[in-house]
Amino acid sequence: MSTILQQQLITEWGLFTNLEAARREAARCLQCNDAPCQQKCPVGIPVPSVHRAILSGNLRHAAELVRTANPMAHTCGACCPQESLCQSVCVRTTIDHPLDIRGLHRFATDWEWENEPRHPRLPKTKKRRVAIIGSGPAGIGCAIGLGRKAISSDIYEREPEAGGIPAWAIPGDRLPTDIPRRDVLVLNEYPVEIQTRQEIRALQELRKRYDAVFVSVGALEEAEVEITGQDGPGVFGGLEFLRQAKLYPDKMVVRGPVRIIGGGNVAVDCALVASSLGANRISIIYRRSRAELPAWNREVDNAFRKGVDFLFQLQPLAIDREGDLIYRLICRRTTLGLPGEDGRREPIQLPSETISLEAGMVIIAAGQYPQSFEDDMLERDERGNIVVDESCRTRLAKTYAGGDVAARGSTVVEAARSGLIAAHSIAKDIRR
Known part of the structure; x- marks a missing residue:
């Protein structure tokens, strides 16, 4: 594998392709006594100890340390938001840039999965x-x-x-x-x-x-929104769309332009999935500004790179159809008022500023309960x-x-x- 491709995998996916690359990254760990990274981890993974184990080549022990603390070791190694957790307090940042803690975590657990035998089931107790x-x-x-x-x-x-x-x-x-x-x-x-x-x-x-x-x-449970014409073909809830796309991708038919209502991670995920299914002209419609967008910055940046448009300060009002086909989404522009209980400024509709957006599919990802x-x-x-x-x-x-x-x-x-x-x-x- 070329050096350029290896670096691309590390940068974009947090994937270390060999032990040498993982050791180089683990060697950057300062082995802080107070280990702020460990304190910031919700399950308290002993991060410096994991890095020492990788540096010594003991990947079995490194993976064991991760798994003992985190029962979702494999999933978290792929998608845990380290930017707001362990990596956000990495002291190495004061010197150059923080360690890829998640990438090292994944390298160890991936190695163990591929190389170590599974353990037998513990006996089932009848008492409890x-x-x-x-x-x-x-x-x-x-x-x-x-x-x-x-x-x-x-x-x-x-x-x-x-x-x-x-x-x-x-x-x-x-x-x-x-x-x-x-x-x-x-x-x-x-x-x-x-x-x-x-x-x-x-x-x-x-x-x-x-x-x-x-x-x-x-x-x-998908949160309800008041949009005229939302009942009918071509309108999905955010989780419903993601579920159908992942479990039954061959049955999914995506008709653009795709308009996604919401501003959280589910909305961004819907945009990325729609893109992977071949949709064109995908946009996320959010009633507040970019500053109030709750989706993780990393995922938003990824969506931008994939060509997803973000339309801010728009409040969807109605879906227009011709028979069973959606052809238009009517929105109204908003201005932002005072902060609400969650600290975000409340959107206020501007009655005189209504716009029409061409649409072929609408996905409502406005939250869950x-x-x-x-x-x-x-x-x-x-x-x-x-x-x-x-x-x-x-x-x-x-x-x-x-x-x-x-x-x-x-x-x-x-x-x-x-x-x-x-x-x-x-x-x-x-x-x-």
């Missing part, structure tokens, strides 16, 4: 059983945390494949499909059973059958999140929650951390 609803990062974190304490768990997943959002919603160019599957396959080493295509609509039956229940269903249960007795906040304490306990006996459903999972690693916390709480409570 926990039900986990949802197989995303929080659910996997909880199952592994419980398994390490010899507590068995049954995971119920409504989708045909386990893994949650990383498995079926994060685009393949950001997270290759086989990566989240690795984290799911690691569950084979623990006393865990996964049942897919099992949607849990009520909690009480599980609470009767199990010693504890952990709710980690994420925030998968958690689902509720038919017999929902869980306390919720104003956003619908399950209220939990610092130990992920709800106020309902034997019931715990983590990840997005409890506002504990804005990133994969944070969701995984909440699962580990819940596992510790469950183990402590059921052994009393």
Whole structure:
């Protein structure tokens, strides 16, 4: 492989193609005594120790250090937002530039996956059983945390494949499909059973059958927006579009121009997926300014490079059709008022400034909220999140929650951390 191609893989993908390249990067680590990078990591990966192991050529130990701390080691090695976590406090920045911590993390775990044998499943105990609803990062974190304490768990997943959002919603160019599957396959080493295509609509039956229940269903309900004409062909919810594109790409027909409503990571992911499916003239429409855009800068920059347009301070009002075909999206310009509760300035529509945009498909990615249960007795906040304490306990006996459903999972690693916390709480409570 050419030196230029190797450098391109490191720069764009965080991929070190050989041990020599990884060692050079690991050697840049200053081995800080207080390790701010480790403190900034939600699961506390011992970053300097990982780098020492890589530098010495002990990749098995480096990977073990990562996996012990992070139950989503493979997924996080590919897509964890290091720019706002460990890398944001890297002291090396004061000298030249921060280390590619995520890239080194991935190099070690990739090597282990390709070279080390899998471990046998731990025996399933009959004394204690926990039900986990949802197989995303929080659910996997909880199952592994419980398994390490010899507590068995049954995971119920409504989708045909386990893994949650990383498995079926994060685009393949950001997270290759086989990566989240690795984290799911690691569950084979623990006393865990996964049942897919099992949607849990009520909690009480599980609470009767199990010693504890952990709710980690994420925030998968699409937020509604008031747009005339949105009901009908050619209009998708953001997560719905990503799910269809990843699970059934051969059945997806994308008709441009593609107009995406929203400003978060889901909106950007939709744009990148639409581009990969061959769509032309893709634009993200956001009602606030660039400064208020919640999507990660890295993903926004990537979208710009892929030719995605961002149209700021526009409020979509209506979708016009000719039969079943969309041909126009009507928007109104906005100005920004005072900051709201979240610190972002509130958009105010300008009635006299209405514009028309040609459209062939509209994707509404305006946010998500958690689902509720038919017999929902869980306390919720104003956003619908399950209220939990610092130990992920709800106020309902034997019931715990983590990840997005409890506002504990804005990133994969944070969701995984909440699962580990819940596992510790469950183990402590059921052994009393």
